[in-house]
Amino acid sequence: MNDSHVALSTIDELGAMLRARALSSVELTKLYLNRLDTIGKELNAVVTVMHDRALREAAAADAELAAGHARGPLHGIPYGVKDLLAAKGARTTWGAHPYRDQIFDFDATVVRRLSTAGGVLCAKLAMIELAGGMGYNQADASFTGPCKTPWNLGYWSGGSSSGPGAAVGAGLVGFAVGSETDGSIMNPSSYSGVSGLRPSYGRVSRHGAMALCWSLDKLGPMCRSASDARAVIAAIAGHDANDATSSRRPADFRRAMLRRKPWRIGVPDGATRKVQPEVKRNFEASLAALQGIADVIAIQLPHFPYDDMVGAIIAAEGGAAFREIIADGRVQTLRDPDGRRGGYSYLVTYAVDYVDTMRERTRMRAAYDAIFERVDLIAAPGDATVALPIGVPFDKAYPGTDGGPLVTANNLTGVPAIAVPNGFGLHGLPTSAMFVGRAFAENSVIAIAEALQARTDWHRNHPTIATSR
């Protein structure tokens, strides 16, 4: 097995190698650090490579394994985090020029939990500035430059968890943690060809994470398989006294018992009406691959002013979160021209619009609960298109495409979803399928993705830049 094969292995496979002493965590960590330093910089996927901490944690992991103590599936596995998660002593830039020298003296709860699970933190990964909260219309909206998908370097890796998508897809880390306010795990997972899980709102503590919208932000794993996502969510989920929104619900992510009855999968009317033809073809093939274990049911999504609702929340909560740099003008140092300006209008948002949006969310949650009485899961393409080209304004890239309201609806209702690769489209770029579950039903969305990956091998395809180095 050569270096690229090792680097592109899943967590299960890496763990097996480590426990069999086929390689050490230090050896594995050095392999990933080298790839982060080389391929990672080529992709603009990395903000900070954490050599010292990584090698220290890897050596500790090896020592424990040598002593017969294995902490679990993540023991000795190197990983990276989106650069909005605090890691003690390292820069945490939030992808934005005004925060390029920011350092915290503590680890985010997610980082602390991954350390407890034996993970090895290797890198802070690139992201769209302020998670895109001030608006952006181009891939070059990060102080580290446009992050490239490893599948085609002329195209964007997606956002705002750009670096986690690219780094996992290119085999620069064993897995990564991203964040989503309104699509920022789903989109880069799709554009980078990785398996990304957006957990339910409240499932994972956000302590130590940059806040954009307190009522929308979630943290979740981005991996090379759905099973890997299961291993990571099991390590990071659960109540945290430092995050009042974190849930006390039991966080048991062991594989669900095999269902005796087929899954009922709802596909929203019009889900593929305005997607690229290859996206439609691949999505239909994914549903066909699930034949025998899933029944597909057509559903209608309820009508809500989704755009205005999420816009009101972003304006009110995002405006408050970044009021200081908007007011003092530092926001004007952001990379994207739209981002330099967007926050100002937030400061004159009507309070009643925000409160009424939060009232409508209650109603929306009930409407989606009713849908989940009829179906176990909702499925749709993870994105309407393949990755957007770098250097072309987003609104000029793929005229006529439209993914529908599902991603925004899911984020407003706080339910979990997973995006997994399901083929290729234009320019050799990956496409994805997305499965959405009811609140706190991560087990279900992971299980259906595992079932798809047991029947297809799209997640086993890797980009040339990753396999040739």
Next chain:
Amino acid sequence: METRRRFLASLIGVLSGIAAAVAARNPVTGAPASPTPARPSPAPSASPSPSALARELARSLQRDLAKAHLSDELTEKIAADIDGNLSITKSLGAVRLANWEEPDFVFSAAGSDEA
């Protein structure tokens, strides 16, 4: 109105990364026909003449946020953004909510200890 809708859609589109879909709609001729996260296109260029109210609000920001040094040109673009913002009130106000329908957040006097 359309300005705001486009601006919001742009935010949603870029946040959700469904920006490609933005191009699905003509940035000049129309607001989103459906509640779809789609358009990353910023509004200002599409709204040549912000309303008097939006201009006044933008100018108040220009006056009040002295440290931000908002230029006249930028203030005009912000006015266009605000003009769009104002339409959200119509959109959300069109939904009838009963008096007792609470917002989906609850203040707790006991703080997080009670969670």
